[in-house]
Amino acid sequence: MRNLCPNFDKEDALDTVLEVPIPEEMFTNMGSNGASRWANMRALMRAQSADKSSHLQAKSDNEFIALLKLVGSPLVPFQVHPDQPVTRPMIRDCSIEASTAKYIVQQYVAATGGPVALNSVTSMYAVGQVKMAGSEMHEGNGSVQTGGKSEVGGFVLWQKNPDLWYLELVVSGYKVSAGSDGKVAWNQSSSQPCHANRGPPRPLRRFFQGLDPRCSANLFLDAVCIGEKTVNSEECFVLKLETDANILKTQCSPNTEILHHTIWGYFSQRTGLLVKFEDTKLVKMKPIKGNDSVYWETSMESVLGDYKYIEGINIAHSGKTITTLYRYGSSINHKRKIEENWRIEEVDFNICGLSTDYFLPPADLKRDQQEGGGGD
Secondary structure: EEEEEEHHHHOOOOOEEEEEEOOOHHHHHHOOHHHHHHHHHHHHHHOOHHHHHHHHOOHHHHHHHHHHHHHOOOOOOOOOOOOOOOOOOOOOOOHHHHHHHHHHHHHHHHOOHHHHHOOOOOOOEEEEEEEEEEEOOOOOOOOOOOOOEEEEEEEEEEOOOEEEEEEEEOOOOEEEEEEEEEEEEEEEEOOOEEEEEHHHHEEEEHHHOOOOOHHOOOHHHOOOOEEEEEEEEEEEEEEEEOOOOOHHHHHHOEEEEEEEEEEEEEEEEEOOOOEEEEEEEEEEOOOOOOOEEEEEEEEEEEEEEEEEEEEEEEEEEEEEEEEEEEEEOOEEEEEEEEEEEEEEEEEOOOOOOOOHHHHHOOOOHHHHOOOOOOOO
């Protein structure tokens, strides 16, 4: 990962420190020589697109940004407070499926470092790199294969108790930011204004890809065990979590209705670790004219691996996320797939001097809220 960019405008100038470290491959592809790479890097640091070509089989820059947000910075449907301590759950007075799930979560807590280590975390940061590939929008219900050029990038993720987090993701010269100040979660991109998510602030899905075991444990405490399944030759218990209709209602907009959002966790019977995180979301788009609604179903499967201990906490350092988009209804039947391979380069906990000011939302989001606006 590259952390510095040479300044080609002045020979004696200091190197520029990149806010988001990027893979060497991405830096090399930003231009044919040092001067063009520096120009593209400056455009990127100003939150402008450094590359106007289409990516992930997208037909436009706006379509690529939408796909990048969908895959790079989705949220889970539940409020999961990072500062909620991990405790030994009561496994009595509940169904056998629920009590089994609580017992599996206990084993997961032990496998990731134990309650003392997990409860000692007050903040964290992670640096990683991603490689994405996508398919074109395919008609029909047949299988879809990704193709074309893979896009590379990097991300930085910060978190602080309670409910504060911030993500910056750069892929192929495009930048996506997302965050939560404890009151509202938001996202923005290099070409689109800031957009507030409806409902109370929720955590980033990327936390549950092996980065934050405490959040994962607290999330699945209310799940039920629905059986067993093999994932990459690993026998796993499967925990399922269904989002309550009242929770989904707070996340809907006048033009959209979230019909369901279901989460599954696959925990290894051998190690106790989370090896797969999966969720499916179905959204009904209400028509502006006519009576035919359009449905969007988003399915995301993340396989986790390469667990390593960092300050006594077992963190997944690599994985693969496959996102499948279905659009159907009103004589429409389309499907698209995006694959993201990611690797964590650096993780640390309890960051000294990490101020809450770092998690403030952009100024234009504040204006929208004061004017009674806000996004979906």
